[in-house]
Amino acid sequence: MSEKLVLVGMFPDIIVLDPGDQTVWLSGAGNMRIEFDPKRCPFSSNVFAAPPGMRLSSGPTVPGAKPGGYKYKLVVNDQVVATGEVILRPQS
Secondary structure (H helix, E strand, O other): OOEEEEEOOOOOOEEEEOOOOEEEEEOOOOOEEEEEEOOEOOOOOOEEEEOOOOEEEOOOOOOOOOOEEEEEEEEEOOEEEEEEEEEEOOOO
16 A cells, blocks of 8 residues: 655645555644545545644545545635545556
């Protein structure tokens, strides 16, 4: 399993994952929360939260997650600061 690290402040619009990969966000700017649509999320939870300076890991994509785009919001200290998208590639 590999992970894609996202440093908040140097925020990519799109993160591309292979099945089983995970995303890790990191911010020292404040309390961070990532919110995916609860009906459309490739991970076991659609909301992830961490205090300042802590790595926030999505965990691996769930088995059977459909390839495609999954949009999310990045919230820092209860303010939406960015939006992004995880693109899940098909199983090769």
